[in-house]
Amino acid sequence: MAQMNLLQAINDALMIAMKEDPSVVCFGEDVGHFGGVFRATSNLQEEFGEQRCFNTPLTEQGIMGFANGLAAQGSVPIAEIQFADYIFPAFDQIVNESAKFRYRSGNEFNVGNLTIRTPYGGGIAGGLYHSQSPEAYFAHTPGLKIVVPRNPYQAKGLLLAAIRDKNPIIFFEPKKLYRASVGEVPEEDYQLPLGKAEVVKTGSDITLLGWGAQMETIEKAAEMAEKKGVSCEIVDLRSILPWDVETVAASVKKTGRLLINHEAPLTGGFAGEIAATIQDKCFLHLESPIARVCGLDTPFPLAHEKEYMPDELKTFEAIMAAINY
Amino acid sequence: MDKAKYQSSRVIHCPEFLDGHSVEIPILKILKQDGTVYDTAEMPDIDQALALKMYKTLAFHRVLDERMVAAQRQGRVSFYMTALGEEGAVVGSAAGLNDKDMIMGQYREQGALMFRGFSLENFMNQMFSNELDLGKGRQMPIHYGSNELHYMTISSPLGTQIPQAAGYAYGQKLQGNELCTLCYFGEGAASEGDFHAGLNMAAVHNAPVIFFCRNNGYAISTPSSQQYAGNGIASRGVGYDIKTIRVDGNDIFAVLKATQVARKYAIEHNQPIIIEAMSYRLGAHSTSDDPSGYRTRDEEAKYADHDPILRMKNWLLAQNWWDETQEKALFDTLREEVLAAVKKAEVIEKPPLEELVTDVYDDVPAHLQEQYNNLKEHIKKYPDAYPVTAGRIK
Numbered sequence: 001m002a003q004m005n006l007l008q009a010i011n012d013a014l015m016i017a018m019k020e021d022p023s024v025v026c027f028g029e030d031v032g033h034f035g036g037v038f039r040a041t042s043n044l045q046e047e048f049g050e051q052r053c054f055n056t057p058l059t060e061q062g063i064m065g066f067a068n069g070l071a072a073q074g075s076v077p078i079a080e081i082q083f084a085d086y087i088f089p090a091f092d093q094i095v096n097e098s099a100k101f102r103y104r105s106g107n108e109f110n111v112g113n114l115t116i117r118t119p120y121g122g123g124i125a126g127g128l129y130h131s132q133s134p135e136a137y138f139a140h141t142p143g144l145k146i147v148v149p150r151n152p153y154q155a156k157g158l159l160l161a162a163i164r165d166k167n168p169i170i171f172f173e174p175k176k177l178y179r180a181s182v183g184e185v186p187e188e189d190y191q192l193p194l195g196k197a198e199v200v201k202t203g204s205d206i207t208l209l210g211w212g213a214q215m216e217t218i219e220k221a222a223e224m225a226e227k228k229g230v231s232c233e234i235v236d237l238r239s240i241l242p243w244d245v246e247t248v249a250a251s252v253k254k255t256g257r258l259l260i261n262h263e264a265p266l267t268g269g270f271a272g273e274i275a276a277t278i279q280d281k282c283f284l285h286l287e288s289p290i291a292r293v294c295g296l297d298t299p300f301p302l303a304h305e306k307e308y309m310p311d312e313l314k315t316f317e318a319i320m321a322a323i324n325y
Numbered sequence: 326m327d328k329a330k331y332q333s334s335r336v337i338h339c340p341e342f343l344d345g346h347s348v349e350i351p352i353l354k355i356l357k358q359d360g361t362v363y364d365t366a367e368m369p370d371i372d373q374a375l376a377l378k379m380y381k382t383l384a385f386h387r388v389l390d391e392r393m394v395a396a397q398r399q400g401r402v403s404f405y406m407t408a409l410g411e412e413g414a415v416v417g418s419a420a421g422l423n424d425k426d427m428i429m430g431q432y433r434e435q436g437a438l439m440f441r442g443f444s445l446e447n448f449m450n451q452m453f454s455n456e457l458d459l460g461k462g463r464q465m466p467i468h469y470g471s472n473e474l475h476y477m478t479i480s481s482p483l484g485t486q487i488p489q490a491a492g493y494a495y496g497q498k499l500q501g502n503e504l505c506t507l508c509y510f511g512e513g514a515a516s517e518g519d520f521h522a523g524l525n526m527a528a529v530h531n532a533p534v535i536f537f538c539r540n541n542g543y544a545i546s547t548p549s550s551q552q553y554a555g556n557g558i559a560s561r562g563v564g565y566d567i568k569t570i571r572v573d574g575n576d577i578f579a580v581l582k583a584t585q586v587a588r589k590y591a592i593e594h595n596q597p598i599i600i601e602a603m604s605y606r607l608g609a610h611s612t613s614d615d616p617s618g619y620r621t622r623d624e625e626a627k628y629a630d631h632d633p634i635l636r637m638k639n640w641l642l643a644q645n646w647w648d649e650t651q652e653k654a655l656f657d658t659l660r661e662e663v664l665a666a667v668k669k670a671e672v673i674e675k676p677p678l679e680e681l682v683t684d685v686y687d688d689v690p691a692h693l694q695e696q697y698n699n700l701k702e703h704i705k706k707y708p709d710a711y712p713v714t715a716g717r718i719k
Contacts, residue, residue: 023496023500052499054530056526056530057522057525057529059522059525061488061518061519061522062488062519062522062523062525062526063526064488065487065488065489065519065523066488066491066530067492068485068488068492069429069489069490069494069495069496069506070492070493070495070496071492072477072489072492073493073497074496074500075496075499075500089518092485092519093485093488093519096482096485097482097485097489100480102684102685102686102687103463103685104460104463104464104468104480105459105470105472105477106459106460106461106463106478106684107684108459108460108470108478109470109477110687112687142693143685143686166687167686242691242692242693243692245691245692
């Protein structure tokens with residue numbers, strides 16, 4: 001085991017993947033010699049050469065189009081979009097191309113080798129365009145997989161699984177935690193399962209569900225609630241698409257209550273999808289309405305980031321409201 | 326521009342402006358309409374076998390297009406797109422490739438697939454979206470694809486194949502297998518952001534890709550004069566520092582020659598190339614389009630005199646490699662074969678219900694399996710409402 005922050009864990013996973021398979025190629029804006037604006041791709045160019053790790057021009061649609069072509073050819077592209085806020089020029093390439101490549105060709109061709117890495121989320125004073133959490137846009141697209149790690153251990157294991165999975169994957173990295181989250185990470189190669197949630201802590205009164213950086217918020221809120229005698233079960237969804245209905249439903253059947261927390265705006269956010277499914281699967285087990293603690297329906301603010309965020313206090317309040325319903 | 330190039334620029338002290346015509350772009354012509362070759366023209370590498378293969382492909386192309394438009398008018402297929410007048414540009418370029426080179430088309434390049442040997446049955450099965458369609462009945466007619474023939478399945482969104490071709494070719498370069506990618510698109514698609522993204526990516530990353538623009542004058546109803554200002558699509562290639570050539574798209578030898586040279590250069594130097602083939606879309610955009618609303622018969626008649634197929638036939642006749650008896654026999658046979666193939670394909674069953682949910686992912690995930698199971702039960706309950714699949718549900 002080694003102590004790594006989330007960036008180092010990602011870098012370690014990329015190193016392993018590139019060492020293992022000469023057809024793995026990493027590229028994006030500034031990912032070459034500079035190692036990416038967050039340094040997730042540090043030393044990859046030195047280790048594997050400019051053909052396999054390189055800077056691209058400033059063209060997200062070009063990066064994703066190029067990545068789709070490379071994946072279809074049989075190479076293993078790991079494309080970085082510098083901020084998830086800038087993924088939208090590539091929306092067509094991801095939604096109409098990556099996601100539908102296998103289906104539309106009857107499996108004559110596929111881009112299953114593709115992994116898209118992109119930092120998402122608030123917490124770095126990034127304002128509108130360095131803070132967004134766009135997972136729900138992509139969750140509406142059959143053919144994609146969406147993965148979000150919560151800490152360094154999860155990041156390495158999930159990223160290695162994502163790179164090797166035979167479907168196009170968007171890997172959202174909580175940039176707030178890049179350096180802030182440090183933990184024990186095995187130096188060897190390992191994978192964590194995609195499409196599987198993890199019960200982080202068991203409890204009996206309410207299920208708290210989230211992903212990525214919000215897991216820390218949920219844990220803090222749970223501590224506050226525990227002091228009030230509320231036993232919280234904490235579940236990290238880990239994969240947004242496909243998502244682990246079974247684990248979440250089993251937990252809610254046990255606790256009778258569900259709270260979902262995400263940074264993205266409330267309306268159309270992925271919490272809505274989860275709530276609809278869980279009320280269908282667990283209707284007779286629910287003792288209170290499913291609570292959603294989410295970002296406001298505004299663009300991501302700057303001066304009012306603290307007020308916007310679904311923080312531990314808002315989460316705590318929602319837990320207590322559910323318990324006292 | 327790197328610093329050294331910038332510093333060696335000619336210095337001026339009064340403003341001078343450049344435009345798209347500052348660079349003169351010549352046009353390559355080899356074969357005249359009467360079937361003779363320009364005196365100083367350098368012929369492509371072509372022998373009798375290749376010439377006849379190309380010509381038979383052109384003939385097949387024209388017959389299939391004619392017959393499928395008729396089939397669409399009769400309500401037998403929902404949709405079709407001809408390439409009337411542009412067959413030479415597509416067949417000529419496909420003939421300049423190695424059969425293992427990847428072809429990424431836009432949608433009007435069935436000629437390239439024909440040249441590679443996609444069978445009449447395969448064309449028909451796709452158009453009738455029956456259970457033998459390689460694409461499993463998922464896309465509208467003419468969205469062909471074949472892994473075996475290295476022809477990427479067509480995708481309706483315009484221009485998306487352009488940056489993909491850059492990436493595909495980059496992968497070919499990494500593998501060092503001396504193959505390239507040829508990417509077709511129209512002058513209309515060249516207005517999409519993906520065009521600029523793709524050219525720039527290919528140029529910066531030295532991808533062995535041939536960008537082949539079919540400049541056929543129209544994007545549905547929009548004439549090229551309303552599509553771009555300046556000197557066609559070729560002038561943009563120069564801006565991206567991509568080797569660029571403009572050819573007469575109705576001159577199959579000019580297209581073949583340009584492609585042969587481009588392919589050699591792309592692979593030897595790991596560089597992209599742009600070929601702009603000037604042609605004219607003699608037919609409608611698709612069977613859903615009626616050109617009489619936006620152009621005159623006189624205009625069409627002018628371009629009809631440049632028929633690329635007749636041009637090649639004239640040359641073949643002059644070589645004594647072809648005669649009118651063979652011509653008649655070929656076209657008669659093709660018409661019969663196409664008609665028979667329509668009749669055969671239209672009665673083959675649609676793909677089974679399972680194909681609705683396969684290939685979304687490599688395996689069917691649990692949530693989709695659940696949706697499928699629910700759908701199956703529903704169809705069993707109301708079989709008359711779902712006659713295509715109800716009878717075959719297990």
